[in-house]
Amino acid sequence: MPGPSRPxxxxxxxxxxxxxxxxxxxxxxxLFVLTHLVPADPAKLIAGxxxxxxQVAAVRKAFGLDRPLSEQYAVYLGRLxxxxxxxxxxxxxxxxxxxxxxxxxxxxxxxxAMLATVAIGVxxxxxxxIGRGGLSDLLAQFASLGGLSFPIFVFGxxxxxxxxxxxxxxxxxxxLATGDSPPAHITGLxxxxxxxxxxxxxxxxxxxxxxxxxxxxxxxxxxxxxxxTRSTMLDILTQxxxxxxxxxxxxxxxxYLRHGLRNxxxxxxxxxxxxxxxxxxxxxxxxxxxxxxxxxLYSVEGILALxxxxxxxxxxxxxAVYVVINLAVxxxxxxxxxxxxx
Amino acid sequence: MLSWTxxxxxxxxxxxxxxxxxxxSLRRLGHMPAAWIGGVIVLVLLAVALAGxxxxxxxxxxxxxxxxxxxxxxxxxxxxDDLGRDLLSRVIAGARISLLVGALVLAIAMSVGVGLGLVAxxxxxxxxxxxMRTTDVFLAFxxLVLAIAxxxxxxxxxxxxxxxxxxxxxxxxTRLVRGxxxxxxEEEFVxxxxxxxxxxxxILLRHLLPNVATTVVIQASIDxxxxxLATASLSFIGxxxxxxxxxxxxxxxxxxxxMIDAWWYPTFPGxxxxxxxxxxxxxxxxxxxxxxxxxxxxx
Numbered sequence: 001m002p003g004p005s006r007p008x009x010x011x012x013x014x015x016x017x018x019x020x021x022x023x024x025x026x027x028x029x030x031l032f033v034l035t036h037l038v039p040a041d042p043a044k045l046i047a048g049x050x051x052x053x054x055q056v057a058a059v060r061k062a063f064g065l066d067r068p069l070s071e072q073y074a075v076y077l078g079r080l081x082x083x084x085x086x087x088x089x090x091x092x093x094x095x096x097x098x099x100x101x102x103x104x105x106x107x108x109x110x111x112x113a114m115l116a117t118v119a120i121g122v123x124x125x126x127x128x129x130i131g132r133g134g135l136s137d138l139l140a141q142f143a144s145l146g147g148l149s150f151p152i153f154v155f156g157x158x159x160x161x162x163x164x165x166x167x168x169x170x171x172x173x174x175x176l177a178t179g180d181s182p183p184a185h186i187t188g189l190x191x192x193x194x195x196x197x198x199x200x201x202x203x204x205x206x207x208x209x210x211x212x213x214x215x216x217x218x219x220x221x222x223x224x225x226x227x228x229t230r231s232t233m234l235d236i237l238t239q240x241x242x243x244x245x246x247x248x249x250x251x252x253x254x255x256y257l258r259h260g261l262r263n264x265x266x267x268x269x270x271x272x273x274x275x276x277x278x279x280x281x282x283x284x285x286x287x288x289x290x291x292x293x294x295x296x297l298y299s300v301e302g303i304l305a306l307x308x309x310x311x312x313x314x315x316x317x318x319x320a321v322y323v324v325i326n327l328a329v330x331x332x333x334x335x336x337x338x339x340x341x342x
Numbered sequence: 343m344l345s346w347t348x349x350x351x352x353x354x355x356x357x358x359x360x361x362x363x364x365x366x367s368l369r370r371l372g373h374m375p376a377a378w379i380g381g382v383i384v385l386v387l388l389a390v391a392l393a394g395x396x397x398x399x400x401x402x403x404x405x406x407x408x409x410x411x412x413x414x415x416x417x418x419x420x421x422x423d424d425l426g427r428d429l430l431s432r433v434i435a436g437a438r439i440s441l442l443v444g445a446l447v448l449a450i451a452m453s454v455g456v457g458l459g460l461v462a463x464x465x466x467x468x469x470x471x472x473x474m475r476t477t478d479v480f481l482a483f484x485x486l487v488l489a490i491a492x493x494x495x496x497x498x499x500x501x502x503x504x505x506x507x508x509x510x511x512x513x514x515x516t517r518l519v520r521g522x523x524x525x526x527x528e529e530e531f532v533x534x535x536x537x538x539x540x541x542x543x544x545i546l547l548r549h550l551l552p553n554v555a556t557t558v559v560i561q562a563s564i565d566x567x568x569x570x571l572a573t574a575s576l577s578f579i580g581x582x583x584x585x586x587x588x589x590x591x592x593x594x595x596x597x598x599x600x601m602i603d604a605w606w607y608p609t610f611p612g613x614x615x616x617x618x619x620x621x622x623x624x625x626x627x628x629x630x631x632x633x634x635x636x637x638x639x640x641x
Binding site: 026030034149151152284288289308 | 479
């Protein structure tokens with residue numbers, strides 16, 4: 001069967017990417033209107049508690065908050081078109097620079113969580129499907145429903161209690177121990193950078209700091225992944241070609257992996273793509289609990305300081321990331337299943 | 343609810359002679375262990391929430407500095423917090439808040455979502471286009487991130503947090519209702535009422551709404567636990583309920599500074615959220631399976 005033609009996939013990707021600007025526009029407009037509907041006054045917050053009305057007015061003028069809403073939005077969009085996301089009122093640096101600083105930490109955390117999801121969730125679902133109705137299935141199903149219902153922030157705190165306080169195996173929070181200096185900046189991912197630099201001590205420190213947050217974050221995405229793998233595998237294992245495989249006398253491992261799992265990939269990748277949404281939501285909570293200096297922590301601190309440029313910048317970046325990942329998932333289908341055309 | 347379901351039976355021809363759709367579904371529900379476990383949890387929660395102060399050993403807001411951070415004991419079954427307040431009493435008070443939160447979030451999300459879904463699905467045209475493109479904007483965003491962003495702009499507070507969660511939720515109902523309506527619109531009974539001269543509002547409210555109600559109620563029963571979880575998450579971040587409100591998420595946020603030496607402080611409110619969400623999830627899944635057996639085989 002012929003694979004998807006290259007120009008067709010390229011056209012599909014371009015068409016989807018073309019939707020991104022209007023989407024970002026919609027998101028920015030929505031948040032912009034919302035920020036200005038609410039009574040909270042950022043100017044008062046920046047000027048400080050003891051500022052007089054004159055000082056507040058000066059701040060308002062300095063940040064352009066005294067102009068009409070439509071004008072403010074037009075100014076914002078004009079800057080956005082030039083890649084300027086404004087200045088953070090809290091950190092006093094350009095939002096774009098802040099995002100650059102914090103994004104790699106979030107990327108490392110969500111990437112590790114995704115790995116954990118695949119490494120645990122898929123086998124869990126397979127065990128359930130293979131031992132259908134048995135004890136292992138029951139345990140796997142119970143674990144996934146429990147995982148769905150367990151609040152991620154409670155799980156994170158319990159992990160800290162168990163592995164830091166009681167077992168003393170893993171550190172409480174942060175990306176590195178206090179004495180460690182971060183590896184030379186190449187990708188911003190400490191694990192990758194310390195590997196590239198060949199620095200074993202930093203690598204070890206980065207890994208043990210990453211473990212708890214990554215597993216905590218993976219909790220919410222594990223359950224749906226395990227469930228989807230299980231039900232897809234169940235469907236596939238009852239099909240004729242699997243019976244043929246058994247009849248040929250193939251080893252079970254070959255039947256399950258080559259014939260079963262391989263055909264379960266597409267639905268499983270769909271669900272993994274959807275989990276990105278859960279991961280990006282969870283990142284806010286996990287970064288807060290583990291003092292992980294990423295986008296989540298940056299924006300939660302920005303939120304509490306009414307730092308609207310920072311909130312908006314993070315929201316736009318996350319939307320773009322989300323759209324691109326969903327697109328990547330769709331393109332992966334075409335690679336995995338030549339029957340799918342765009 | 344009873345009359346709605348009947349309406350859907352007669353109009354879609356789903357009723358089986360002798361036993362109504364509702365009877366059959368409820369009978370199926372009764373045979374599911376998950377439904378029983380979930381049902382019992384939810385009933386106990388409701389009872390606790392209703393009884394509230396009557397079953398709580400202390401006033402949830404009573405501060406006793408001398409009793410601060412006491413471990414679990416017969417006097418304080420769940421221990422006490424950093425201000426010496428009884429955690430059991432606070433967890434009990436939190437049950438009422440959480441159930442109200444779940445109900446209100448879904449009420450807002452459903453009224454906005456179902457309303458717009460009906461309009462989009464029935465009117466079609468530019469109205470449909472406008473509404474569905476708006477849902478695209480909302481759905482392009484991870485749900486919790488959107489709720490956080492909205493709550494951030496609205497400012498901290500339990501009501502704002504609930505509105506934020508509801509606003510991040512309605513598009514799912516809009517899509518659900520619109521999808522159902524697109525197929526319902528073509529059914530003969532709609533043609534029949536149109537030919538009888540019924541006006542659009544009447545067709546929508548009397549004939550179409552009852553037919554999507556079952557689908558919406560099933561979805562709501564699945565979403566209830568998540569609505570509670572999402573709002574508690576916002577409270578944990580600091581965007582929802584503020585101290586001293588005995589809301590579970592906010593209690594756990596308070597507990598963070600003390601948990602290394604007081605494991606019970608975050609643990610009991612945390613277990614309360616877990617059991618509550620688990621109960622609603624078990625019940626919600628069972629309700630869906632019972633009312634729509636087609637979905638069951640695919641899981």
